[in-house]
Amino acid sequence: MSNGEVKKGSLVALFPLLVFVLLFIGSGILTKDFSSMPLNVAIIIAGAVALAMNRKEKFAKKIDIFTKGAGHPNIILMAVIFILAGAFAGVARGMGAVESTVNLGLSLLPANYLMIGLFVIGCFISISMGTSMGTVVALAPIGVGIASQTDIPMALAMATVIGGAMFGDNLSMISDTTIAAVRTQQTKMKDKFKVNFLIVLPGAILTAIILGVITSGNTATLTGNYEYELLKILPYIAVLVAALAGVHVLIVLIGGTVFAGLIGMVDGSYTISSFLQAVASGIISMEDLAIVAILIGGVVGIIKHNGGIDYLLYFISSKIKSKKGAEFGIAGLVSVADIATANNTISIVITGPLAKSISDEYGVDPRKSASLLDTFSSCWQGILPYGGQLLAAAGLASISPVSIMPYSFYPILMALCGIIAILIGYPKFQETVKTVEVPLVVEEDPALVSDKG
Structure with missing residues (x-):
């Protein structure tokens, strides 16, 4: 099959995805409580449906397809990132990094500019490090701290972090999505960046305006001075600097966790035992999401195999x-x-x-x-x-x-x-269509016009 041809596939093969969406989102709409259907249960049911389909395949074969999809390198990497992000967030929170970082932000910026600042920082970090996941796990704890100490909804803070992360993921020269898009379309990285930037820039500006408007009446709930210790902020600074320097996200998270633990032991926040407990607690807090990511990979593998x-x-x-x-x-x-x-x-x-x-x-x-x-x-x-x-x-x-x-x-x-x-038709491009000069007397050399380009 050539690149331009596509198999017709099967609409029925998408049924497990429909089951998952209906169970997870549909139940939340009906009950007005999106925690009523746990995400892991919904995806397990969808997985069972996927395995029950396509009776032409032996069950053992379908299990093999499922496990290969679940074990895709991108899926496993995502699961590991979830676990390490939980460890870093747990350790940093336990030694006071989140509170100090948030208080520093509150002391430097008016409350109604906090979300704009968080969004812009997210844009800068993600475009520099080329990974939306890395940006989310680095900035989400800060967003959590801001939301918990202001009137800003937690969901808004997390959406702001994700928005900034997706800005850079879409544009960064070292983003895997950008690389994949450029390679498959056979164009240059810098040319794609210029076009893409022109397309999405208005959206980023409007987002900043919206964030400023909806948080304009926000008031911080803290009383007294916004006390912070620069030493406790160093783990986040180290993580951001390492990420911007192009260090792999796994090394960034492991290094950040160890660094935060060392600072915690120096200032008395941790003993070796309590540090390890904080790491374990952080990992456990994200284990569920790691399992969900793996199960989704398996279900997608079945769906793809079935057409x-x-x-x-x-x-x-x-x-x-x-x-x-x-x-x-x-x-x-x-x-x-x-x-x-x-x-x-x-x-x-x-x-x-x-x-x-x-x-x-x-x-x-x-x-x-x-x-x-x-x-x-x-x-x-x-x-x-x-x-x-x-x-x-x-x-x-x-x-x-x-x-x-x-x-x-x-x-x-x-x-x-x-x-x-x-x-x-934006942006406009100069015509790059190649023209072929055809001799006036084409009969004398038909080979010159055999290819109509």
């Missing part, structure tokens, strides 16, 4: 009739792939070759197609309640990931900016 992903790709690609339709098709392809897989990098890798064929056929500039792939995969990743970013933030804040969704201003605005860019 669910192929069906989505075929259905959308068959509806494309024009250049503008091609751009919407590319956006739709990567959107449904991300909704189905809850992983923006994987969704780009899956849809990238087909998007390239579509862009070539309908004359879509590769800079634009690469930007659309990255923009629409990232916007959904910042909205999905079962995506890694929302799961991590919700876990660190001890809230439901669904509660974050109404405050996901930047991901929603990112999608709107992408749609508007398609509708108005």
Whole structure:
């Protein structure tokens, strides 16, 4: 099968995903309590449904497919990041890092600018380090501290962190999503960055304005001076500096945990025993999310094997009739792939070759197609309640990931900016179509005109 061809797939294969969404989100809507259906139970039921389908395959074969999907390197890495993020957050919280960091922020910025500051910092960090997950686990504890000591809703603080994280994930030169988009569309990194930046910048500006407006009446609940110790803030500074320096997120989190523990032992907050207990407690707090991530990977593996992903790709690609339709098709392809897989990098890798064929056929500039792939995969990743970013933030804040969704201003605005860019043909590109000079007397040398380019 060539890059431009897609199997028809099977609509029925998507049934486990529908079951999961109905159980997790549907039950929350009906009961008005999104904790009524635990996320892990919903995904286990969906997994059981997936394994029960496709009776042509032996059960042992389906288990093998499930475990391979669950054990995908990206899935396991996400699970490990969850666990280490929990360890770092637990240790930092126990030695007073969160309180000192928040109080420093409160002492430097008026309360109504805190969310704008958190969003801008998130944008800068994520675009520098190239990972939304790394940004979330580094900034979420600070957001938790701000929300707990002000009138700002916890869900708003977490959505602000995620918004900043998705800004950089979509644009960073070292982001895996950016690299995947550029490689599949065969364009240059800097060219894609320029186009993508022009598309999403209005969304980032509007997000900052919205955050300023809705938190303008906020008042801090702390009394007296905002006391902080710079020594206790060093773990967060170290984590951010290491991340910006390009250190792998796992090393950043392990190093940050050890560093926070050492500072805690120096100032008397920890003994060796209590430090290890804090690490263990932090890990346990995120174990559930790690298991959920692995189970989601397994269910997606079954869905893909049964033709669910192929069906989505075929259905959308068959509806494309024009250049503008091609751009919407590319956006739709990567959107449904991300909704189905809850992983923006994987969704780009899956849809990238087909998007390239579509862009070539309908004359879509590769800079634009690469930007659309990255923009629409990232916007959904910042909205999905079962995506890694929302799961991590919700876990660190001890809230439901669904509660974050109404405050996901930047991901929603990112999608709107992408749609508007398609509708108005923005940005404009210089024509790069190659022309072929044809001799006046073509009969004398037919070979010169055999290729119509």
